[in-house]
Amino acid sequence: MSTYGNLKYDFTFPASNPSGSLVLIKSITASASASVSFVNGSNGVVLDDTYKAYKFVFKNIHISNDSTRLQFNGSTDGGSNYNVTKTGTFFISAQTEGGSTIFQYQGTYDLAQSTGVQVLCQDQGNGNDESGSGEMWLYNPSSTTYVKHYTVLYHHYHAANYAWSNLIAGYCNTTSAVDAIQFNMSSGNIDDGTISLYGIN
């Protein structure tokens, strides 16, 4: 016979999120994927005014091509075009397995009113045990009043055997709603790994 002790965790909170906490919207696992896209209204993805902020979590992103970069872009037309204008910053903190350290701004990968991709990491390795993980917040993407800020912390195994932390922030400089986000590599595929999308309201 079931007891209260058995029952009390045996349910899932409704998607309407009565606690106002972090709600899992969609997880996509890459499998030799040229890109991973989260498009509002497609395949169970919500990326509209349902939530005030969205969080992407990157779990063990493994890539096919050595020394390439995970990157993202936004769309204001439901994923037909990923080319939102952005201004962003990029700095890193890193250490080799031999003890050499780096802390610096990376002007090569920041953006100034660019419609190109925002780089999220620098020269990730593709060894069998090499991967990257992290998180990215996207604030109020459905606003038609404000630009849309994002912040990223992504840590990866660098192709030259560094522990490499990437800290990125910026804004999609548009007052149109951003309704889709796409991740891909600068070259090759996302070989493996999961990107999860959460919302808070």
Add this chain to the structure above:
Amino acid sequence: MSTYNAIKYDFAPPAGTFGDMIFISEQTASASSSISFTGIDSTYRTYYFKFIDIHPATDNVNLTFNGSSDGGSNYNVTKTTTLFSAFHSEADDNNGVTYAGSLDTAQGTGHQVITWQVGNDNDHPINGELFLFNPSSTTFVKHFMSRVSATTYHNYERDAFMAGYFNTTSAVDAVQFKMSSGNIDDGIIQLYGIA
């Protein structure tokens, strides 16, 4: 008779039962001189503030915060902090990551800057987060850290990182946010608890 369907949502989970981030409250600014959260206690070990589209009324101002150990009567807890940011101009003529030595605090009681030089253009908000750790402790100082992305008055992206501690063994039971000058014109500050 109650059915499972009737029962399953008919209770509030005990605070922190699931180790989750529990929504406590939110406040929406509307030409507000400050936004304060009182009643912070030992229910949660960590408190988490989320800033959503905070828009200042005045151009070129700082978002600041302070703590209280008397229920919000006075926001003047002694603190020591660090503050640095990465920045990049829309014109692509300036970028970098630098420590902000003029805005940090060494045993001061004034409001601590979270981000600075924020613009008040119609489309320029502040977004980010601030963690406050175990504010009800009467043993330890209370650490906090924030990361905020904002658009400055001269059209820069600023990614600001602030951290520090309230240097007191009294419980910190209230937190206040305000701009260095003028009102918080618009925006939402949410408070969550993490057990």
